Amino acid sequence: MLALHRDGTPAALALLLAPLLHALVASARAAHGGSFSGHVLVQMHEGPEDEAHRVAAEHGFDSARKVSFGENLYHFYPRDGAQARRRRSAQRRKRLEKDHRVKNVFRQEGFRRTKRGYRDINEIDANMNDPLFTKQWYLINTGQADGTPGLDLNVAEAWELGFTGKGVTIAIMDDGGHSCSSYDFSSNDPYPYPRYTDDWFNSHGTRCAGEVSAAANNNICGVGVAYKSKVAGIRMLDQPFMTDIIEASSISHMPQVIDIYSASWGPTDDGKTVDGPRELTLQAMADGVNKGRGGKGSIFVWASGDGGSYDDCNCDGYASxxxxxxxxxxxxxxxxxxxxxxxxxxxxxxxxxxxxxxxEAGVATTDLYGNCTLRHSGTSAAAPEAAGVFALALEANPALTWRDMQHLAVLTSKRNQLHDEVHQWRRNGVGLEFNHLFGYGVLDAGGMVKMAKEWKTVPERFHCVAGTVQETHHIESGDRLRLAIRTDACEGKENFVRYLEHVQAVITVNASRRGDLTINMTSPMGTKSILLSRRPRDDDAKVGFDKWPFMTTHTWGEDPRGSWLLEVGFQGEASQKGVLKEWTLMLHGTQSAPYIDQVVRDYQSKLAMSKKEELEDELDEAVERSLKTLLSKN
Incomplete structure (x- = not known):
């Protein structure tokens, strides 16, 4: 296991999360054994950077690039076609390991990452001198393409308040783009231009970038959500295989310059894949939220997935x-x-x-060859829109941390007129309305920037391992397994959690058919989270879930003290059997009320609902003061 330093990461946090990170890595590897990519991560002994370049050249590698994490670590890139010659690559690696200038060599396996929302479709003609702004119903919905008027991101209010994303930089981690803050980790050069193909496959990154930052009033295509923000293109998808070091390098690129990283990709959305970030990428993500943006934390925005009813995004370790x-x-x-x-x-x-x-019901944006398109789709199109809204909020308040942004998303998102035909809208234990598909609702740019302007940073975050069930329990069709963990949420200890943010159920379970497994968890305040729904295409009978961290945000703001109930069963026509070997409950949140310093402007808002107890106390105190005043006058 590669040991890397995490300067600036609290020691207690590192100790708590290390087993979980390693478990996630092991689970991802077990689920999908990759192919050797030809790329290697090399740890050099102390010495000048030129030495690494000489070593790379001497051993037949194309180039070496120092990575932004760890000590004396370099990414050695193979020469064109080298990854196909496995035997020669293995020999080259063995010679490299014997070089006295080299401390450690770590081979990089190749695995699949797919763009979300790409469809092989015929593009419509668009007049380059004809702005598509009136077609951008998601910005201002007046009923275009038989839509519902008013159902949009409410960017008009944010723009009217003067917020356009100015001073904020957003990275589009995809298949190419243009910017001075950009990089091409596929080819190891600072020119992340997309590879032009006849099938438009590499238009993905260009389309996502246009949604965020397309300039306003230039008679070209449409308008970006944050049209005065800067965009950085990080080219990392356009290659036969993905590697851990390319992902990690992309996520950690210029974290003091780039504010928001938008990712419209992930493991294959085929309804049978369980996969997530490997070790270096987990390291980069942890470093990003702890050290990025001067310690305020990089903001990572992820498309939830395009697998439809056949998949569950809790099986995607990036989105979850x-x-x-x-x-x-x-x-x-x-x-x-x-x-x-x-x-x-x-x-x-x-x-x-x-x-x-x-x-015209698609997303209007920029395209390759100087064209425009109305056909961008998938959650690929959704994530950049969110990144744009977050850029508006960051302009309104540059001091926002990565956790502040999540709190703002919860508090200002709206149900509006969203309709889920399968899952109902429900309220959690503190009254926040959520949906199993839409989360806390659609982002409201106007509402978010107004709250961001007055926002006070939320209190320190703590992590509590609330309990573990390690006995073996058998599961059979028609008989749901029910297990409970009763917890005080580490009360009386320095890591006590009173107000929840995220909750993880780290589970090891095997089944005769993994796709028929369903897992629910109910909080002490009565909120049921569907941790895993049926995936009819998943026939796995061997790997199962090995310490997989199923995550829920549906208990946001709740008091975690009490009994948590886990229910595991099967859904499907055929009879199945399974074994649950372990369940660990992990609580993440604050000790003090997160919104105690926030100003309530709307007493019908989610913020007011979340501060109900505080507001009632304030009202009682005000009434008592008024009574005392009246009595003193009499």
Whole structure:
């Protein structure tokens, strides 16, 4: 296991999270054994950077690049075609290991990462001198393409308040773009231009970038959500395989310059994959939220997935990470898109298409070859819209931390007219309304910037391992397994958690058919989270889930003290059997009330609801003061 320093990460946090990170890595590797990519991570002994370049050249590598994390670590890139010659690559690696200038060599396995929302479709013609702003219903919905008027991101209010994303930099981690803060980790050069192909496959990053930062009033295509923000293109998807070091390098690129990282990709959305970030990428994500933006934390925005009802985004270790903001999508009349995945880790939603045949119901944005398109779709289109909204909030208040942004998303997102045909809207134990597919609702740019302007940083975050069940329990069709963990949430200890943010159920379970497994968890305040729904295409009978961290945001703000109930069973026609070997409950949140210093402007708002006890106390005190005043006058 590679040992890397995490300067600035609290020691207690590192000790607490290390077993979970390693378990997630092991589970991902077990689920999908990769192929050797030809890329290697090399740890050099102390010496000048030129020495690493000489070593790389001497051993037949194309180039070496010092990575931004760890000590004396370099990414050695293979020469063109080298990854295909496995035997020669292995020999080269063995010679490298014997070089006295080299301390350690770590091979990089190749694995699959897919763009979300790409469809092989015929593009419509767009007049380059004809702005598409009136087609951008997700910005201002007046009923275009048979949409529901008013169902949009409410960017008009944010723009009217003077917020356009100025001073904020957003990285589009994809297949290419243009910017001075950009980099090409696929080819190891600072020119992340997309590779032009006849099938438009590499238009993905260009389209996502246009949604965020397309300039206003230039008679070209449409307008970006944060049209005065800066965009950095990070090219890392356009290659046969992904590697851990390329992902980690992309996520950790210029973290003191880049504020927001937008990712519209992830493990294959085939309904049978369980996968997530490897060790270096987990390290980079942890470093990002702890050290990025001068310690305020990098903001990672992730598309929740395009597997539809056949998949569950809690099986995606990127979208279900507590360090990312997972974004789903709705279409222009408030219904779900056909590709939308549901899960308890989704925080909020924006807009895309995926149901209507009307060509104007898609997302209008920039495209390759200087063109425009109306056909961008998938949660790929949803994540950049969210990144744009967050950029507006950061302009309103640059002091916002990565956790502040998540709190703002919870408090200002709205149900509006979103309609889920399967899952009902419910209220959690503190009255916050959520949906298993849309999270806490659609982002409201106007509401978010207004609250961001007056926002006070939330209190320190703590982590509590609330309990573990390690006995073996058998599961059979028709008989749900029910297990309980009663916890005081580490009360009386320095890591006591009173107000919840994220909750993780780290579970090891095997089944005769993994896809028929369903897992629910109910909090002490009565909120039920669907941690895993049925995935009918998943036939796995060997790997199962090995210490997999299922995450929920649905208990946000609740008091975690009491009994947590886990229910595991099977759904499907065939009879199945399984074994649950372990369940660990992990609580993440604050000791003090997170909104105690926030100003309530609307007493019907989620913020007011979350501060109900405080407001009632204030009202009681005010009434008591008034009575005393009246009595003194008499």
């Amino acid at each position: 990470s507590m360090w990312t903001i997972s974004i789903n999508s709705a279409i222009n009349d408030g219904r779900t898109a056909l590709y939308d995945e549901s899960c308890s880790s989704t925080l909020a939603s924006t807009f895309s298409n995926g149901r209507k045949r009307n060509p």
